[in-house]
Amino acid sequence: MINSARQQRLIDEAKALLKQGKVRWIIGFEAGSLKFTTTPLITADAGDTSRLVINSFIVNNLSNFLPELEGRIGIVAKGCDSRSIVSLIQDSKVRREDVVILAVPCSGLIDLAKVEQLIGKDRDEIDAISRKDDKVIVTLAGAKREFSISEALYDNCLACELPTPQEYDILLGEPILPSNEPAAGQKKLDELKKMSPEARWQFWKKELERCIRCYACRNACPACYCQRCFVEETEPQWLLPIPHWQDNLMFQITMDIHVAGRCTDCGECQRACPVNIPLRSLTKEMYDIVADLFHFKAGMDKEALPLMTHYEQEEAEDLIG
Amino acid sequence: MADKKINKRDIAKLPNEWCREFSVLVPSRESGTVAMTRWDGKDIGFLDWYRNTVVPPRDSFLPLIEEMFSFYKDKDGYNIELPPPKEQKQLIFGIRPCDARALAILDMTFNDGYQDPYYLGRRQNTVLVGIGCTKAYDSCFCTSLGNSPTDTTGVDLMLTDIGEDFLVEAITDAGKELLTTSSLSKATEADQARAKVSEETARQKVTRNIDIRDIAQKLRASFEDQDFWQKVAAKCISCGICTLLCPTCYCFDINDEMSKAQGVRCRSLDSCSFPIYTRMPMENPRTEKWRRVRNKVCHKYEFYPMLFDAIACTGCGRCIRLCPVNWDIIQIIESVPTGA
Ligand code: SF4
Ligand code: SF4
Ligand code: SF4
Ligand code: SF4
Numbered sequence: 185m186i187n188s189a190r191q192q193r194l195i196d197e198a199k200a201l202l203k204q205g206k207v208r209w210i211i212g213f214e215a216g217s218l219k220f221t222t223t224p225l226i227t228a229d230a231g232d233t234s235r236l237v238i239n240s241f242i243v244n245n246l247s248n249f250l251p252e253l254e255g256r257i258g259i260v261a262k263g264c265d266s267r268s269i270v271s272l273i274q275d276s277k278v279r280r281e282d283v284v285i286l287a288v289p290c291s292g293l294i295d296l297a298k299v300e301q302l303i304g305k306d307r308d309e310i311d312a313i314s315r316k317d318d319k320v321i322v323t324l325a326g327a328k329r330e331f332s333i334s335e336a337l338y339d340n341c342l343a344c345e346l347p348t349p350q351e352y353d354i355l356l357g358e359p360i361l362p363s364n365e366p367a368a369g370q371k372k373l374d375e376l377k378k379m380s381p382e383a384r385w386q387f388w389k390k391e392l393e394r395c396i397r398c399y400a401c402r403n404a405c406p407a408c409y410c411q412r413c414f415v416e417e418t419e420p421q422w423l424l425p426i427p428h429w430q431d432n433l434m435f436q437i438t439m440d441i442h443v444a445g446r447c448t449d450c451g452e453c454q455r456a457c458p459v460n461i462p463l464r465s466l467t468k469e470m471y472d473i474v475a476d477l478f479h480f481k482a483g484m485d486k487e488a489l490p491l492m493t494h495y496e497q498e499e500a501e502d503l504i505g
Numbered sequence: 506m507a508d509k510k511i512n513k514r515d516i517a518k519l520p521n522e523w524c525r526e527f528s529v530l531v532p533s534r535e536s537g538t539v540a541m542t543r544w545d546g547k548d549i550g551f552l553d554w555y556r557n558t559v560v561p562p563r564d565s566f567l568p569l570i571e572e573m574f575s576f577y578k579d580k581d582g583y584n585i586e587l588p589p590p591k592e593q594k595q596l597i598f599g600i601r602p603c604d605a606r607a608l609a610i611l612d613m614t615f616n617d618g619y620q621d622p623y624y625l626g627r628r629q630n631t632v633l634v635g636i637g638c639t640k641a642y643d644s645c646f647c648t649s650l651g652n653s654p655t656d657t658t659g660v661d662l663m664l665t666d667i668g669e670d671f672l673v674e675a676i677t678d679a680g681k682e683l684l685t686t687s688s689l690s691k692a693t694e695a696d697q698a699r700a701k702v703s704e705e706t707a708r709q710k711v712t713r714n715i716d717i718r719d720i721a722q723k724l725r726a727s728f729e730d731q732d733f734w735q736k737v738a739a740k741c742i743s744c745g746i747c748t749l750l751c752p753t754c755y756c757f758d759i760n761d762e763m764s765k766a767q768g769v770r771c772r773s774l775d776s777c778s779f780p781i782y783t784r785m786p787m788e789n790p791r792t793e794k795w796r797r798v799r800n801k802v803c804h805k806y807e808f809y810p811m812l813f814d815a816i817a818c819t820g821c822g823r824c825i826r827l828c829p830v831n832w833d834i835i836q837i838i839e840s841v842p843t844g845a
Contacts, residue, residue: 216831218643223831224740244830248742306556308643394536396560396569398745398776404829416781424760426570426773456829458746459538459559 190357191238194260194286197354201258202230207284208255211246212236219308220296224249236260238356240294240315245450248406250278257283262290264340266349267448267483268406274483274490275446277409287352289360292333292341294320297460299336303329334368340451340464343369351486372465389429392436394459397427401453401463402439407446407482414438436463440470445491447471448483509673509689510696511664516552516671518688519634520544520598527596527632530565532558541565541597555599556642557821561752562597562604563611566627569749570773573623573759577767595631603647603819605635605659607752613813614755623772632679635660636671639707644822646713646835652819654707655700667699715838717806717816723841724807730842731795737837738798740830745776747824747832748801753817756782777801802837 194212201207214225214235222241225232226249238260246259247268261269266287272278294315296307303310303324312323320336322329334342343366348359376384399415402408414422415435422438423431440447447467454464474480480491511519520529524544532555533542540560575586612628615621637655638645647653657663661680664671672692675681727733748754758775761768775782777800782789791797809817818834825833 217825217833217836218831221831223833226739249740304554306642309640391537394538394540394560396745396749396774398749399779400742400744400746400829403742403744424762425758425775426760426762426771428570452829456742456744456746458750458827461537 187238190288191236194238194288194356195233195236197286197356198233198236198258199230201284202228202233206256207258209253209257210236210259211249211253211257212260212286213238213242213244213246216241219310220294220313226253238288240292240313241296242288243293243452243455245404245406245452247272247278248404248452250283250406251409255282258286259283260286260288261349261352262288262293263344263346263349264290264448264450266351267346268450269483270351270486271446271448271483271490272406272409273486274488275409280486284354285349285352287349287355289348289355289357290341290344291315291347291360292337292344292363294336295338295341298338299331302331302335333363334365337363337365338451338455339369339372340449340468341369342366343449343468345481346484350484370468372462373468376465388433391461392432393429395427395429395432395435395461396459397425397432397435398458400456400458401436401461404452404456405439405443405447406450406452407443407448408439410442414442436466440466443467444470444474445478445480446482508675508692508697509684510667510670510692511673511689512670513552515688517547517549519686520596521546522686522688523596523598523683526594528593529596529598530562531598541600544598551599556638556640557601557604557823559750559823559827561607561750561821561823562600563607563752563755565595565597565631566608566624567611567615567755567757567774570771571623573770573772575767575769579766591626591630595627596634597631598634599636600633600660601638601821602635602654602656602658602660603645603652603821604752605633606652606656607819607821608633609659610753610809610813610815610817610819611755613809613815632662632683633660634662634680634683635664637663637665637704637707639666639703639710641707641711642822642826643712644825645711645820646715646822647820648708648711649713649715649717650816650818650820653704654711655704665700665703667696667703670696672696672700713822713835715835717838720816720838720841721807721810723843724803727842728799728803733840733842734795734799737840738795741778741794741798741832742830743778743780743794743797744829745778746827746829747834748776748778749774750823750827752819752821752823753805777804802834806838 198210209228212225213222215237216223220241224244245265245268247265273280300307303322310324314321318333320331345362347362423434449468449471451464523529529544530541531544532551535542538559540558541562572588577584615624655665657676661677662683663674663676673689675684756775757772759772761770778797791800805817
């Protein structure tokens with residue numbers, strides 16, 4: 185099948201890059217230890233590349249690892265990841281010549297939490313999950329059930345604007361156009377916008393009350409790369425480390441503002457959250473505001489100046505207007 | 506006292522009866538994640554979906570946020586007020602064997618040279634009613650650690666699924682007192698036999714295994730093996746999930762919430778995965794990620810055995826299931842070099 189062919193091509197390319205000394209590291213995905221999972225493979229060993237996979241569960245935004253490795257890096261990137269790489273280049277966190285982008289045109293990833301909801305079973309109780317065109321097929325106790333992608337893909341994948349990386353060195357497979365389901369990807373936000381401010385406040389209070397302040401949302405985010413995060417400052421102490429919901433809210437809001445213009449809507453923050461806080465509803469709103477006010481979309485053009493480092497005259501009018 | 510049983514349909518009668526005396530907690534999704542939550546008098550739906558909580562029941566003893574005392578300043582100086590003495594007695598209904606064992610492991614630390622009044626106060630004030638597991642997650646490995654899906658270590662009363670009914674077995678005196686409820690009937694020998702079968706079936710469902718023989722020695726011998734630890738740590742993003750949600754992790758931080766001349770001293774959980782861990786009293790000696798990952802593994806599988814002769818891991822699998830990069834402690838333990 186197409187998928188296995190491009191997986192083989194990825195393995196060959198990655199192996200060659202390491203063997204010929206063109207890169208020091210390969211960052212990609214390998215099969216995870218649990219059902220329907222993958223896990224980042226970060227290796228300098230050409231022998232390991234045979235474990236690389238491409239499938240509907242390659243969730244992590246691997247660009248997150250770029251700033252911490254030394255030497256030239258070959259990296260597997262979906263559309264959103266490639267935007268994060270470009271954004272890191274714009275911010276001078278990564279140099280273009282130091283990365284070899286192995287681009288994976290991506291038709292969207294399967295959201296296991298949604299599948300669990302649809303089926304009423306946990307992921308490890310499901311026999312198989314596969315993708316066929318605009319359907320997701322779930323096999324449970326031998327019986328097959330079909331769902332439309334708008335029910336079973338991640339919201340950010342439904343709203344994806346760049347499934348095929350624009351910036352790459354090696355393209356693995358045919359380019360893919362954006363899905364026709366942006367409305368489905370916006371559903372959760374629409375629901376929230378329809379609420380009264382009071383109801384919305386109560387909603388976020390309840391959601392943020394269970395935040396354990398594990399910072400997985402921040403650490404999984406490639407746009408959050410500060411050496412020292414404001415939450416860790418003690419002089420002044422912007423925020424207490426005690427996870428009261430008000431501080432949790434301040435943490436999220438400040439983080440959103442900090443990544444404005446760099447968030448590519450990859451969805452990692454929400455996916456990383458162990459207690460299911462719908463964080464994308466905040467980041468995507470910020471993403472849309474940035475698009476409206478500044479006509480700026482993160483990681484689309486590596487030559488563009490980073491959003492927060494310059495301003496255009498018309499912005500001021502929009503802002504004040 | 507002979508064992509009892511109760512029909513699954515009647516199970517709500519138990520917490521309903523117990524909640525006259527106790528503040529009863531049951532597994533619930535009410536908060537938006539799975540956690541032990543105050544019994545609402547009706548919802549026993551958890552029997553259908555509950556496998557284990559996301560937030561470990563440790564939270565009822567060592568909560569995420571705890572008020573240690575409050576203070577205020579007046580003309581005579583500072584005054585300290587302790588929180589009101591312990592409320593109603595607690596009963597946790599449905600704790601899993603791994604999590605009950607985790608509390609026994611935590612006791613070793615909190616009931617050691619220093620006796621922690623907050624933790625111990627709640628421990629002494631709480632009765633644990635366990636329900637044996639019938640369908641382990643694909644990340645569970647309790648059987649490798651001398652535990653099992655129906656183990657009774659640490660619980661006061663144990664329920665074992667025997668089909669239509671639960672077998673109800675008192676493990677401690679506190680458990681015996683719970684048996685007086687009128688909703689229970691006498692268990693027969695056939696019920697006991699069914700429980701044996703169900704224990705074995707449950708055990709078979711735990712599919713992942715590790716070999717823990719000599720693990721403390723192996724870890725000691727590999728302590729300086731930087732290559733190994735760097736490889737193992739490469740994909741970790743240093744979040745707090747695998748520690749803050751681990752039922753045997755207990756590190757905490759202490760902060761004052763101040764406003765003008767008054768405040769509250771709080772302790773809240775901390776994580777050795779964080780680069781700023783222990784930065785308050787000194788520096789963090791583990792600035793590189795691999796050192797922090799090494800500490801997490803060694804604390805559980807080397808230091809704790811050294812201190813208390815027990816591995817501080819129950820095989821609950823939360824750290825595997827919830828990790829955003831699928832870092833897998835089983836794979837790590839399995840690949841520790843022999844040190845030879
Ligand atoms: S957001 Fe787009 S590029 Fe990223 S995984 Fe989803 S479909 Fe692929
Ligand atoms: S990942 Fe979730 S629980 Fe962790 S800090 Fe972020 S919002 Fe809080
Ligand atoms: S949960 Fe995973 S990523 Fe987070 S600190 Fe633990 S091992 Fe690292
Ligand atoms: S280390 Fe992992 S498996 Fe062991 S008790 Fe902690 S969370 Fe559970």
